[in-house]
Amino acid sequence: MRVALFLTCVNDTLYPxxxxxxxxxxxxxxxxxxxxxxxxxxGQAHYNTGYRHEAEPLARHFSDVFRDxxxxxxxxxxxxxxxxxxYPRMGERARAEGRGEGLATALAPVVPKxxxxxxxxxxVLGVTDVGAYYPHTVTYHPxxxxxxxxxxxxxxxxxxxxxxxxELKELPGADECCGxxxxxxxxxxxxxxxxxxxxxxxAESTGAEVLCAADNSCLMHIGGTMGRLExxxxxxxxxxxxxxxEEEPAA
Amino acid sequence: MxxxxxxxxxxxxxxxxxxxxxxxxxxxxxxxHTIRAKRANAVAEVSDWAELREAGKRIKDHTLxxxxxxxxxxxxxxxxxxxxxxxxxxxxxxxxxxxxLVKMTGESEVVKVKSMATQEIGLNEALEAAGIRAYExxxxxxxxxxxxxxxxxxxxxxxxRNRGEIRDIFEREMGEWGRPAPEGLTDTPAELAEAARLHLxxxxxxxxxxxxxxxxxxxDTGTLVVVESEGNGRMCLTLPETLISVVxxxxxVPTWQDLEVFLQTLPxxxxxxxxxxxxxxxxxxxxxxxxxxxxxxxxxxxxxxxxADEVGRQAxxxxxxxxxxxxxxxxxxxxxHAYGSVYPGPIGAIxxxxxxxxxxxIDASLPYASSLCGACYEVCPVAIDIPEVLVHLRExxxxxxxxxxxxxxxxxxxxxxxxxxxxxxxxxxxxxxxxGVLRTGQxxxxxxxxxxxxxxxxxxxxxxxxxxxxxxxxxxxRDWWQRTNGGTSETGGSK
Numbered sequence: 001m002r003v004a005l006f007l008t009c010v011n012d013t014l015y016p017x018x019x020x021x022x023x024x025x026x027x028x029x030x031x032x033x034x035x036x037x038x039x040x041x042x043g044q045a046h047y048n049t050g051y052r053h054e055a056e057p058l059a060r061h062f063s064d065v066f067r068d069x070x071x072x073x074x075x076x077x078x079x080x081x082x083x084x085x086x087y088p089r090m091g092e093r094a095r096a097e098g099r100g101e102g103l104a105t106a107l108a109p110v111v112p113k114x115x116x117x118x119x120x121x122x123x124v125l126g127v128t129d130v131g132a133y134y135p136h137t138v139t140y141h142p143x144x145x146x147x148x149x150x151x152x153x154x155x156x157x158x159x160x161x162x163x164x165x166x167e168l169k170e171l172p173g174a175d176e177c178c179g180x181x182x183x184x185x186x187x188x189x190x191x192x193x194x195x196x197x198x199x200x201x202x203a204e205s206t207g208a209e210v211l212c213a214a215d216n217s218c219l220m221h222i223g224g225t226m227g228r229l230e231x232x233x234x235x236x237x238x239x240x241x242x243x244x245x246e247e248e249p250a251a
Numbered sequence: 252m253x254x255x256x257x258x259x260x261x262x263x264x265x266x267x268x269x270x271x272x273x274x275x276x277x278x279x280x281x282x283x284h285t286i287r288a289k290r291a292n293a294v295a296e297v298s299d300w301a302e303l304r305e306a307g308k309r310i311k312d313h314t315l316x317x318x319x320x321x322x323x324x325x326x327x328x329x330x331x332x333x334x335x336x337x338x339x340x341x342x343x344x345x346x347x348x349x350x351x352l353v354k355m356t357g358e359s360e361v362v363k364v365k366s367m368a369t370q371e372i373g374l375n376e377a378l379e380a381a382g383i384r385a386y387e388x389x390x391x392x393x394x395x396x397x398x399x400x401x402x403x404x405x406x407x408x409x410x411x412r413n414r415g416e417i418r419d420i421f422e423r424e425m426g427e428w429g430r431p432a433p434e435g436l437t438d439t440p441a442e443l444a445e446a447a448r449l450h451l452x453x454x455x456x457x458x459x460x461x462x463x464x465x466x467x468x469x470x471d472t473g474t475l476v477v478v479e480s481e482g483n484g485r486m487c488l489t490l491p492e493t494l495i496s497v498v499x500x501x502x503x504v505p506t507w508q509d510l511e512v513f514l515q516t517l518p519x520x521x522x523x524x525x526x527x528x529x530x531x532x533x534x535x536x537x538x539x540x541x542x543x544x545x546x547x548x549x550x551x552x553x554x555x556x557x558x559a560d561e562v563g564r565q566a567x568x569x570x571x572x573x574x575x576x577x578x579x580x581x582x583x584x585x586x587x588h589a590y591g592s593v594y595p596g597p598i599g600a601i602x603x604x605x606x607x608x609x610x611x612x613i614d615a616s617l618p619y620a621s622s623l624c625g626a627c628y629e630v631c632p633v634a635i636d637i638p639e640v641l642v643h644l645r646e647x648x649x650x651x652x653x654x655x656x657x658x659x660x661x662x663x664x665x666x667x668x669x670x671x672x673x674x675x676x677x678x679x680x681x682x683x684x685x686x687g688v689l690r691t692g693q694x695x696x697x698x699x700x701x702x703x704x705x706x707x708x709x710x711x712x713x714x715x716x717x718x719x720x721x722x723x724x725x726x727x728x729r730d731w732w733q734r735t736n737g738g739t740s741e742t743g744g745s746k
Contacts (some may be wrong), residue, residue: 007728009683013693014721016728023738035732040683046676048623050645054680061684089639096561148625177580181622186713188263188620190270193717194584195622224718 002032004069006062006114008079008216009041015216021243021250022075022117025132028243029125033073039065044082049183052090056103059087063106071124072114075239077146077215080116085149087111116146117239118214122155128162133246135165138236139208141199141222143215144177156214156238163241169206173198180221196225203233214238259591261616266585275411275586282410283577289523290574290630297519306512308634311568314503315558321470321503322549328473332535334545339497340657341552342372348548349374349462349495350381356493356544358383358459364477364484365389366464367571368497368550370402370593371606374462385462386428386454388483390447397424403587403595405573406521411586414438425450451483461491461542465498466570467513468547471506474534475547478517478527485531494533494542499550501558501567513570516632520572553606559655562643566601568633573598575627575637581620590617597627601640608656609648615666618644649673671710693727700725 003026007019019035026033042062043055062083066072074080088111091104121127140160146152160168179185179195186192199222203211211226211233213219223235236250244250259265269275294300314321326336337352339345349369353361361378363369363385375385375396387396394409395402398420402408409417418438425432430450436442463484465475475496477484488494504510518527536545558564576582576596587595591613592603600617609615618641621627627637647654649672651663665673682688700723706715714720726734 009689012728013696014723016724016726016731019728020731020738027738033737035729035737037729037733038686040686040689041679043680043683046680048642048645049672049676050618050642050647050649051673051676051680052642052646053650054676058680058683144622144624144626148629175626177622177624177626179580179622181624184619184622185718186710188266188581188622189713189716190263190267191581191584191620192622194270194276195580196718220721221718224714224720227719228717 001070002034003071003073003120004066005033005035006039006042006066006072006074006079007035008074008076010220011075011216014220015237018075018216018237018239021237021239022073025130025239025243026073028245029121029127029130031125034069036065042079042082044079044086045182047082047086047090052093056090056094059090060103060106062087063110066114067109070113071120072110073117073120074114075117075214075237076217077116077143077150077152078217080114080119081145081149083114084111116150116152116214118152118156118159119150121159121242128158130159130162130242132163132242132244133165133249134163134241134244135249136210137167137169137206137208138210138212138241139169139171139203139206140174140238141171141178141203141211141213141218142174143213143218146214147175152214159242160212160238163244164246166241169208171206171211172202178218178222180218182217185221192221193225196221197229200225200229200231200233204231208233210234210236210241212236212238212241259611259613261612262585262589262591262620263616265589265591265613266620269586269589270584272586274413276584278411278413279583279586282407283583286523286577290520290577293519293523293525296525297515303512303516304632304634307516307570307632308568310504310509310512311633312565314505315501315564315567318500318503318558321505322500324470325468325473325503326549328471329535329545329547330473332473333537334473334535334547337546337548339548339550339552345372345497345548345550345552346374346377349497350377350383352493352495352546353378353383353460354381356460360384360386360458361460361462361495362386362388362454362458362487362491363392364461364463364479364487365392365408366462366497367405367593368464368499369462372497372550372552374497386451386458388451388454388487389479390444390481390483393447393451394420397421397428401588402593404576405571405594405596405598406576407573411588414440414443417443421446429453455483455486455490458487458491460493460495461487463487463494463496465496465502466517467510468498468503469505469507469510470503472534474507474532476510477529477531478514479529479531480522480524480527482529485529488531488533489541491542493544493546495546495548497548497550499552500554517570517572520570520574520630520632553608555658556655557602557605560605563601563605563640565635566598566605566640568635569598569602570633572632574630574632578626578630579621580624580626581622585620590620597621597637597641598635601635601637601644604644604647608654609644609663609666615648618642618648690727690729694730696723697725697727
């Protein structure tokens with residue numbers, strides 16, 4: 001199976017370790033991974049801030065880059081939800097505004113074959129035990145777009161529970177937003193920071209060493225808050241935990 | 252204080268104070284989390300909740316699509332039952348109609364049962380200007396009125412007040428408005444409730460005119476419905492000689508059978524009750540029983556304009572249950588006052604900028620008062636996709652575009668103050684459309700990474716004031732991929 005890694009612009013630029021972990025993990029599971037070099041950004045920040053017309057060319061670009069792959073895998077619930085939930089809406093709006101079928105037709109083939117990483121592992125590859133080893137206590141934060149946008153359900157937690165050495169701690173108020181919200185973090189920084197601080201305090205109350213999530217954007221906000229609050233916890237992307245093995249353990 | 256919230260600052264500034272008020276934060280957190288958990292239990296008891304939610308959505312959408320027809324039917328039914336119907340295009344018209352109706356009775360005071368529509372139009376202030384005193388009789392509304400305060404929640408307008416504050420308000424203010432608070436009033440709930448009961452009883456028995464809102468209006472019988480917990484509403488609806496109901500035109504349902512759905516979803520969503528304690532229905536007038544004069548004021552005030560918007564119109568499905576407020580992480584931290592409207596929280600963030608337009612600072616900022624976490628949509632008993640409408644309204648704010656205002660099609664200009672953001676978004680889109688540009692930027696960031704400051708100046712302070720910046724890696728992923736061919740030709744390397 002030949003799949004394309006849609007890493008997302010945030011991961012590519014700031015969190016390359018997550019991308020390397022996805023490659024390592026999928027390769028270990030027998031998947032042939034390609035990284036199309038012309039990929040950039042799904043356009044979510046534009047769309048959600050009110051710049052749909054700036055997001056449309058990026059959606060078209062996404063389709064041009066990824067349309068010929070069997071599956072498109074992304075380690076981001078939020079960017080995955082952008083493609084699966086909002087691309088069809090963008091197509092519909094373009095049609096409703098009399099701009100023809102072009103955008104809808106361009107986006108249709110990529111939407112159903114785009115998967116968030118944990119979804120791809122559980123639903124497409126049919127694995128929950130990926131042979132990982134990670135001897136740490138972990139609490140899991142289900143990010144909003146993963147939880148409510150994509151409906152990831154308990155897939156990530158099932159994957160984590162199967163990791164050897166990992167002790168999973170329940171996060172109080174897990175389904176509450178961490179306060180990132182893209183440009184919300186800047187436009188309403190007071191409220192965003194208050195939400196982030198509450199999330200960190202809830203995470204700390206579990207006594208876990210690591211807060212894990214399937215989205216580095218939320219982890220950037222939570223981790224940045226942990227740093228400022230001088231928390232002993234650290235944020236880790238789920239891909240890095242699942243890629244970790246006894247031979248090559250992640251930190 | 253004005254009920255119409257003119258000149259409110261933008262949401263982020265209005266929220267700033269609440270975020271830093273630890274007492275308020277604690278009160279709100281406790282209240283919203285308690286009701287949130289109770290609601291979840293009340294909803295989980297119903298096996299066909301998803302179907303009820305879908306049915307509520309369908310009934311409302313159908314009614315809104317044929318609103319013209321149902322409103323005419325309602326008017327005919329109300330008149331046939333002995334009532335009088337008045338049509339008000341905006342707040343001024345509605346206030347004028349009610350003021351004249353009260354004056355015609357020769358009375359100078361009215362009792363009111365909680366009505367968001369009259370809060371929306373600032374009726375109390377308009378009546379006061381005409382020498383008429385309006386007494387709120389819902390307990391929470393009474394607390395807000397006596398405290399010269401503003402409501403901060405749809406269902407629990409005094410949610411921001413604790414027992415001690417309420418005791419002080421009662422002791423200080425009740426005497427100004429009627430029967431004073433009993434001597435030595437403490438802050439126990441039973442004593443506070445008794446004080447309010449005695450104070451209000453005097454007003455109910457004296458009042459000749461009642462003003463109400465309604466949760467629903469049934470088109471085929473001309474019946475209005477109020478759903479409440481305290482029974483004060485029922486007294487307002489039955490004791491006065493004249494009853495004036497001010498109701499938004501979107502509150503209509505076609506038949507009694509449609510109520511079946513909402514009388515299940517509304518109490519469970521709002522107070523987490525299987526059924527609310529009092530459901531009062533009234534149809535026109537009945538000889539020698541209840542008010543002998545009944546006036547229905549049908550309020551538009553931006554609703555028709557909202558209905559003209561294909562995406563935004565779903566906000567008119569709202570049955571005012573306030574479930575979205577109770578699950579909203581932004582409401583929980585910012586409090587209700589920051590929304591600058593009688594409609595706070597997520598529903599307020601999409602309703603106010605549609606009813607009032609996006610011209611004012613507060614209205615232009617409301618669509619951004621959300622992290623788009625989606626909890627409000629998930630909890631909404633009539634499935635309003637609040638995040639979708641928020642993004643739609645954000646687009647209206649930054650890009651402008653065609654809208655209907657006061658029945659006329661107009662093209663809005665983009666709101667002021669977004670020029671830099673617009674330029675940044677365009678530049679980012681351009682860079683993302685040119686992978687080479689993106690790569691050059693990534694490499695420049697990586698090369699200078701040791702020079703990056705811990706805090707940012709200017710707009711960047713909005714991030715770095717409270718959060719550390721992520722460290723820029725030595726090598727973006729795409730460079731690693733190209734250098735190692737996806738890790739197949741070389742592993743390790745620079746990290």
